[in-house]
Amino acid sequence: MPDDFVENYRAYKQKRVIKQAAREEAKKYSKYANLRIKGSSDEGIEELLIFHTHSIEKGLSHPHFRPNFGKNALTKLKANLEEFNQLGLDKDSFSYQNAISVLRSYKEKHQNMQIETPNFDSLFGNINLASASMMAGAKKFANSLNDGVDFKKVETSRYTQREFADGPLDEELYQEALSMAMKSPSVCNRQPWHVFFTQNKAKIEQLISIQSGFKGYGLPPSLSIVTVDRRAFLGPYERNEPYIDGGIFLMNFDMCLTSVGLASCILNLMLPTNELDKLRNILKIDDAQVMIAMVAVGQPKQQLLVAKSARKDSATIFTEIQ
Numbered sequence: 001m002p003d004d005f006v007e008n009y010r011a012y013k014q015k016r017v018i019k020q021a022a023r024e025e026a027k028k029y030s031k032y033a034n035l036r037i038k039g040s041s042d043e044g045i046e047e048l049l050i051f052h053t054h055s056i057e058k059g060l061s062h063p064h065f066r067p068n069f070g071k072n073a074l075t076k077l078k079a080n081l082e083e084f085n086q087l088g089l090d091k092d093s094f095s096y097q098n099a100i101s102v103l104r105s106y107k108e109k110h111q112n113m114q115i116e117t118p119n120f121d122s123l124f125g126n127i128n129l130a131s132a133s134m135m136a137g138a139k140k141f142a143n144s145l146n147d148g149v150d151f152k153k154v155e156t157s158r159y160t161q162r163e164f165a166d167g168p169l170d171e172e173l174y175q176e177a178l179s180m181a182m183k184s185p186s187v188c189n190r191q192p193w194h195v196f197f198t199q200n201k202a203k204i205e206q207l208i209s210i211q212s213g214f215k216g217y218g219l220p221p222s223l224s225i226v227t228v229d230r231r232a233f234l235g236p237y238e239r240n241e242p243y244i245d246g247g248i249f250l251m252n253f254d255m256c257l258t259s260v261g262l263a264s265c266i267l268n269l270m271l272p273t274n275e276l277d278k279l280r281n282i283l284k285i286d287d288a289q290v291m292i293a294m295v296a297v298g299q300p301k302q303q304l305l306v307a308k309s310a311r312k313d314s315a316t317i318f319t320e321i322q
């Protein structure tokens with residue numbers, strides 16, 4: 001058979017798989033994304049609260065303050081809070097506390113400037129804002145521009161490590177890194193991430209064998225699976241955002257692991273849907289979650305060989321537009 005024919009046929013078959021995978025992805029996104037104004041589920045309403053809270057937070061930090069700004073966001077936040085109450089959800093939750101805190105900041109900012117807020121009062125007059133925390137709002141921030149030295153050190157000393165010291169993971173250090181990684185930026189501060197973590201040897205063995213990009217290395221002491229919840233996203237144009245927020249979190253988490261002295265290797269999940277489903281089954285992860293990547297984490301070896309993974313010069317990826 002001529003080579004050209006075989007090549008073309010292979011390309012044709014791959015295009016069909018791409019279309020099918022895209023259709024499957026679109027189906028899942030349509031099923032789980034938050035396409036209504038109100039939350040479509042308990043989780044949806046929390047994401048909407050965070051979304052509208054953040055919109056008001058941005059207004060509060062605006063250099064040109066507009067008195068009584070954000071009529072639309074305030075009205076929506078009011079509707080979200082009502083739905084939250086109707087669903088009987090936990091008022092100690094982050095999303096609720098964050099929302100009433102931003103309302104308090106909004107009111108106080110206007111009070112401090114001696115500006116009346118009739119629209120705000122008619123919407124939220126019945127909520128006791130005095131007891132809200134100060135977690136949300138705007139704050140003065142001083143850049144300390146010469147303090148980047150530590151970050152430079154982490155950035156230049158991070159290498160993917162595929163071997164680990166014997167013994168269990170220091171879970172305290174791991175949790176410290178995870179907690180630091182929560183500082184990752186995300187669209188409208190939605191923080192749609194989840195980390196599924198296992199130290200179960202049998203499960204790690206199964207996961208590594210399905211992933212198949214870690215051949216020839218010993219089993220890592222732990223695996224973390226980073227996912228993003230599709231329910232955090234609100235419409236058709238956000239359909240790729242889970243991958244962006246997920247990627248940002250993944251990278252930041254990896255840097256945080258390095259900074260606390262743990263060794264790690266990110267493991268891709270570029271797998272056919274049926275293989276991903278096997279992973280989901282083992283970990284009991286539902287379809288609402290986008291599977292971003294796994295991270296093998298363990299204690300660092302004293303010495304090991306790492307791939308150099310040389311980088312291109314930044315000039316080769318830079319184009320200035322006049």
Ligand SMILES: Cc1cc2nc3c(=O)[nH]c(=O)nc-3n(C[C@H](O)[C@H](O)[C@H](O)COP(=O)(O)O)c2cc1C
Pocket residue numbers: 158159160161162213214265266267268269293306307308309
């Ligand atoms: C999304 C992603 C997936 C990766 N998947 C694998 C993998 O499956 N197996 C592996 O050994 N390394 C994997 N890596 C590690 C890369 O090979 C490594 O980051 C790259 O060569 C740069 O080297 P460095 O991390 O040491 O700077 C992955 C990295 C990323 C960011």
